[in-house]
Amino acid sequence: MEGANKAASNEVNKNSGCCACSGGSCSDAKFLNPTPMLDELEHGPWPSFIAGFKGLAERTKKPMLRGVMDQLEYSYNTKMGYWKGGLVTVDGYGAGIITRYSMIKDKFPEAEQFHTMRIQPAPGLHYNTEMLRNLCDIWEKHGSGIITLHGQTGDIMLQGIEQDKVQECFDELNQQGWDLGGAGAGMRTAVSCIGPGRCENACYDNLKLHLKALKHFVGVLHRPEWNYKLKFKFSGCPNDCTNAIMRSDMAVIGTWKDAIQVDTDEVKAWVAERGLDALVNEVINLCPTKAITMKDGEMHIETRDCVRCMHCLNAMPKALSPGKERGISLLMGGKNTLKVGVNMGSLIVPFMKMESDEDIEAFTDLIEEIIDWWDDNGLDHERIGETIERVGLKDFLEGIGQEIDINHVTRPRDNPYFKAKY
Amino acid sequence: MSSPEKKWKTIESGPHTYEEALHPVVRKNYGNWRYHEIPRPGVLKHVAHSGDTIWTVRAGTPRQDTVDMIRVLCTIADKYSDGFLRFTVRNNVEFLTPNQANVEPMIRELESLGFPVGGTGNCVSSVAHTQGWLHCDIPATDASGVVKSMMDSVYNEFKNMEMPNKVRLSTSCCAINCGGQADIAVVVKHTRPPRINHDHLATICELPKAVARCPVAAIRPTVVNGKRSLMVDEAKCICCGACFGACPAMEINHPEHSKFAVWVGGKNSNARSKPSTMSIVAHNLPNNPPRWPEVTDVVGRILTAYKNGGRPWERVGEWINRIGWKRFFEETGLTFDENMIDSYRHARTTFNQSAHVRF
Numbered sequence: 001m002e003g004a005n006k007a008a009s010n011e012v013n014k015n016s017g018c019c020a021c022s023g024g025s026c027s028d029a030k031f032l033n034p035t036p037m038l039d040e041l042e043h044g045p046w047p048s049f050i051a052g053f054k055g056l057a058e059r060t061k062k063p064m065l066r067g068v069m070d071q072l073e074y075s076y077n078t079k080m081g082y083w084k085g086g087l088v089t090v091d092g093y094g095a096g097i098i099t100r101y102s103m104i105k106d107k108f109p110e111a112e113q114f115h116t117m118r119i120q121p122a123p124g125l126h127y128n129t130e131m132l133r134n135l136c137d138i139w140e141k142h143g144s145g146i147i148t149l150h151g152q153t154g155d156i157m158l159q160g161i162e163q164d165k166v167q168e169c170f171d172e173l174n175q176q177g178w179d180l181g182g183a184g185a186g187m188r189t190a191v192s193c194i195g196p197g198r199c200e201n202a203c204y205d206n207l208k209l210h211l212k213a214l215k216h217f218v219g220v221l222h223r224p225e226w227n228y229k230l231k232f233k234f235s236g237c238p239n240d241c242t243n244a245i246m247r248s249d250m251a252v253i254g255t256w257k258d259a260i261q262v263d264t265d266e267v268k269a270w271v272a273e274r275g276l277d278a279l280v281n282e283v284i285n286l287c288p289t290k291a292i293t294m295k296d297g298e299m300h301i302e303t304r305d306c307v308r309c310m311h312c313l314n315a316m317p318k319a320l321s322p323g324k325e326r327g328i329s330l331l332m333g334g335k336n337t338l339k340v341g342v343n344m345g346s347l348i349v350p351f352m353k354m355e356s357d358e359d360i361e362a363f364t365d366l367i368e369e370i371i372d373w374w375d376d377n378g379l380d381h382e383r384i385g386e387t388i389e390r391v392g393l394k395d396f397l398e399g400i401g402q403e404i405d406i407n408h409v410t411r412p413r414d415n416p417y418f419k420a421k422y
Numbered sequence: 423m424s425s426p427e428k429k430w431k432t433i434e435s436g437p438h439t440y441e442e443a444l445h446p447v448v449r450k451n452y453g454n455w456r457y458h459e460i461p462r463p464g465v466l467k468h469v470a471h472s473g474d475t476i477w478t479v480r481a482g483t484p485r486q487d488t489v490d491m492i493r494v495l496c497t498i499a500d501k502y503s504d505g506f507l508r509f510t511v512r513n514n515v516e517f518l519t520p521n522q523a524n525v526e527p528m529i530r531e532l533e534s535l536g537f538p539v540g541g542t543g544n545c546v547s548s549v550a551h552t553q554g555w556l557h558c559d560i561p562a563t564d565a566s567g568v569v570k571s572m573m574d575s576v577y578n579e580f581k582n583m584e585m586p587n588k589v590r591l592s593t594s595c596c597a598i599n600c601g602g603q604a605d606i607a608v609v610v611k612h613t614r615p616p617r618i619n620h621d622h623l624a625t626i627c628e629l630p631k632a633v634a635r636c637p638v639a640a641i642r643p644t645v646v647n648g649k650r651s652l653m654v655d656e657a658k659c660i661c662c663g664a665c666f667g668a669c670p671a672m673e674i675n676h677p678e679h680s681k682f683a684v685w686v687g688g689k690n691s692n693a694r695s696k697p698s699t700m701s702i703v704a705h706n707l708p709n710n711p712p713r714w715p716e717v718t719d720v721v722g723r724i725l726t727a728y729k730n731g732g733r734p735w736e737r738v739g740e741w742i743n744r745i746g747w748k749r750f751f752e753e754t755g756l757t758f759d760e761n762m763i764d765s766y767r768h769a770r771t772t773f774n775q776s777a778h779v780r781f
Contacts, residue, residue: 040712041567044574047536049486049566056488068556075555075564076711079677083559084670092432100557116557120436125509126443129496132507136489136496145489149509152550152600159557171430179435190437191511196453197444198468198476198518205453207440215436222434238692242511243550245697246603246690253692282734288694311693315735318457337599339637339664341767342699381635381668 031061035069037076056145064144064160067110071102088115088163090170093222096180097166098157113162117143118155118181119173123192123210123234125150134176142169152247153231154191155181179218185381186224187217190232191248193241201313202236203254203326204354209363210234216364220371227378227387230371237322238310244334245345249384250367251331256323257351259303260312266319267299283315327353328363332370333385343385346393350407366400373399445506447476447520463583464539465525478516479503479528481537482548482573482580485513486556486566494535502528512548512590514541540581544588546725548573548580551593552600560666561595562610562680563709568593571713572608572721579725586732586741589725590690596674597663603688603700605738606724608717611683611705615659616672620646627652627669635668660766682707684720686750687739698739701747704756720756727753746780 032054041050057065071082086099098116105112119135121127135156139145144160151157161169170180182188190213193199195206213232214221233244236254244251271279279299284292291305292312301312313320330352331345349366353359370384373396378387388396397404441449451470458468466478479502483491495515499507502524503517510516515537517528529539541547549572554564572591573580579589592601594609601607623629632652633641640658644651652672654665663674674680684707685700703724707716724738731753732741742750751758764772 037712041570044570045577046538046570046573047482047484048570049484052484052486052488052491056490059490072556079709079711080675081555081558081561083557085559100559114557120438122438122440122443124440126440127507128443129499129505129507131443132492133496136492140489147487147489147492148485149483149487149513152552152602174432175430177435177438194508197448198455200455200457202453211437211440218434218436240690240692243602243690286694286735309692309694314693336602337597339662342603344697344699
């Protein structure tokens, strides 16, 4: 912040007198001030966010947009950011509004407040145009009109609102079925892939589980009270299109227990079309556990050797499908680089059925158990994966009542330093 | 913020419901899809056990959108996909229609409006990225600008499917890397310890929290000009920026010394190899708005080498595992240096504990 303020005070405001037109006295002039650095991002074939912002600002003439564009141009010139946090919220909630005040409001008074409302979309990021138009209308009425679809944790981010408009904006959104997303040390908004909505590999109804689980934990999402954040992501199969294993504390990955379903006619058709070379080079040789062999001229998958990686199903989508005994694997502890370095989620529950309401209830009961353990054992600002590593996977599994399973590790330990209860 | 005239009582509803947002053909065949094909870049054809078919047209968006742009997408959806649309986790918009005749006109209209149709199969998909100077409180750069510049340069790779396998990109504005692990990632790398504002630190930061935040115990309490403050053991500091998140008076960002690094080989899927984390292959690249040409150049070199050398289905990390890091650096023209030898936790897991050597 020191550097930011210093850079700001050293710079002469090239745009002084910029607000002469804001009263509407010079209607021929552009509403926006010159932004030569940002204008460079209007060139090139990829859709330009700057062109979008400028169009919106010229149409709506919202002073906040002009102020934010001026401050962003200033950031591009000085190579520093100028937003600071604060505490804005709605009645009864402790999270969901990301507060942004300009550190250089004297220079850009129109950008003084630029708060974000995080909104939870429908699982799978599905919309109908009525929902989306409605959201746009409410947002344009109260806020800047800038929307991010979507944030990295899965929220709709309505960017740019002033504190005194937050409550009425939220009330209108809430009446249309929208609720705020998570922030701070609590449950966060979740993400789902398209799941059974369109994908042949979806091994459970991730959209339904997402909706039910996040409704179950809605209180701790709005009123954070834990050591740190906790994120769910729901992927329909081990292709993990939501990147759950890396980017969520609780990665719920669809899987199956029995044999891959094989349509032998479609296998033959695949080989007829692409040749035996492709079958060998692109399917059989790429199986990570060498579970596929040729038997009497036909492809044979040894189920006991299969680890359900998805490769052969991806290569032969018409011929191969997941087995019939389907459910989920739960991996825990995924997080990115901050402090201890990146951590992939580790397998905690190898398999759980996920078909009935009772299955979903058993799942949320388990998560409650896990959160209780984390509450007792975690430290401030420690993600659950870090707690598990510090306390020990064995103690964690005991603590939440999970039976140990060889699938929890890649191999047994390579050192003798433990105290067994002989 | 309560107002006395407030009438509406909040419903803590959580995620928006999804059933009304599903196309009727999706609802009818929910959980009963049989297979899919990619008839051309940007188009998916999904066939259900019932025999129903749904066509998906996928297009890139800037992610930092506006109500105006979203209303345009709604108009497309009303015209061609019965009023339904969805987004992917990599910020692409998708329109689902059972009517094949709508596909080509929809592609033409999307492209004429500036939305590139693509992002399917073995392409370079659009970038998972962070907020940056537009909105974040701790950014060293503007991810949206970097992404726009990168996607301009790989535009044709988004619209075609000529890579050995899919390529996922990410961009992050600080070392926390909210953009995530990806085949190729562009991430800010701080190169100097935080600069401390001793005048304000004690009034805006909780001292014990900032001390506890440091992963290498480099922060200690001190007194400067009679004021309680913190000091950083600069020999110990690893320039991670964790303290800055807890204490804004410990400024880690710097207009010149916050640089870019490029990382490769991250993979989230379980297909073939297990999910993998990324390795650093270039650093000390300048943070150079508005177009960041140095970063775009490195990403381009990696993509070219991978496109030429990767075998079918190999992701970037799998390609490198086969050819080895020595050839990776030779073929990309990048330079391996001493800073790329891990010195942090788990460093020994990256040492070559074998006599396997490539010459």
